[in-house]
Amino acid sequence: MPFLDENGGPLTVIPLRQAPATKPYFQLARPIGFREHAAAPTYWVPAHEASANPASKDRTDLASVPPFLQGFIASYGRQSAPAILHDHQRQVTNQLGTADALTQAEEDDRVFRVALRQQKVPLLRAWLMWAFVSVERYWLYARRWAAVLIAHAVLATVLIVAAVVLASSSPWWLLLLAAPAALALLWGRRYPLVLWLSYGSALMAPLVVLQLCALAPFRLLEWLARETVDRPFIDPEPGPIATPFGRSR
Numbered sequence: 001m002p003f004l005d006e007n008g009g010p011l012t013v014i015p016l017r018q019a020p021a022t023k024p025y026f027q028l029a030r031p032i033g034f035r036e037h038a039a040a041p042t043y044w045v046p047a048h049e050a051s052a053n054p055a056s057k058d059r060t061d062l063a064s065v066p067p068f069l070q071g072f073i074a075s076y077g078r079q080s081a082p083a084i085l086h087d088h089q090r091q092v093t094n095q096l097g098t099a100d101a102l103t104q105a106e107e108d109d110r111v112f113r114v115a116l117r118q119q120k121v122p123l124l125r126a127w128l129m130w131a132f133v134s135v136e137r138y139w140l141y142a143r144r145w146a147a148v149l150i151a152h153a154v155l156a157t158v159l160i161v162a163a164v165v166l167a168s169s170s171p172w173w174l175l176l177l178a179a180p181a182a183l184a185l186l187w188g189r190r191y192p193l194v195l196w197l198s199y200g201s202a203l204m205a206p207l208v209v210l211q212l213c214a215l216a217p218f219r220l221l222e223w224l225a226r227e228t229v230d231r232p233f234i235d236p237e238p239g240p241i242a243t244p245f246g247r248s249r
Contacts, residue, residue: 004033025059045088060087082115102141131196156180156198
């Protein structure tokens with residue numbers, strides 16, 4: 001097993017504590033390691049310094065998945081250990097100069113993808129997660145390239161969606177589906193990343209729209225209930241609630 005416990009044996013339990021209790025942050029209670037294969041170096045993630053309100057360097061949010069995407073990719077599960085490893089590697093890489101950091105972050109992202117697959121995260125999900133964290137890499141260390149990469153993904157998404165929609169009038173429009181693959185060749189050795197980002201974004205875009213359409217009414221009702229009913233009862237030390245609209249004395 002590629003992930004190791006503090007004694008070098010197979011990792012069977014991830015020792016986490018949630019802190020603070022009201023936020024989605026976790027602290028690693030004991031070190032864990034990752035070794036890609038027998039001849040590869042071992043990456044160690046040290047235990048965090050225990051705290052009731054830990055600083056950013058002493059905590060992890062597991063997989064950093066936006067709330068509107070968590071219906072597709074959870075923030076925890078088989079991806080938990082790779083996400084903890086990736087968070088730590090990002091903190092280490094942030095200490096390097098910009099050029100060195102970009103190079104090291106590319107390797108960190110590759111290790112993240114390998115770790116996901118070795119944890120049996122499904123191929124599509126693992127490679128999409130790798131593509132999206134790779135955009136974050138450029139956003140952190142090469143902001144202009146990140147802007148170009150995002151613009152490219154948006155253009156590719158538009159082309160793919162247009163090809164599918166226009167194919168209803170003529171199947172020849174489906175030839176447009178090859179355009180993002182051809183454009184990705186302009187990125188040289190980064191071709192796999194741009195390819196996955198292009199078609200992955202096109203795949204996720206309509207699903208995210210459907211997710212938002214389903215989620216938005218509930219969030220609106222939740223907000224209305226909070227502002228019109230719950231707001232008078234919100235205080236630093238709430239007492240016992242008797243009913244949804246009243247409080248015990």
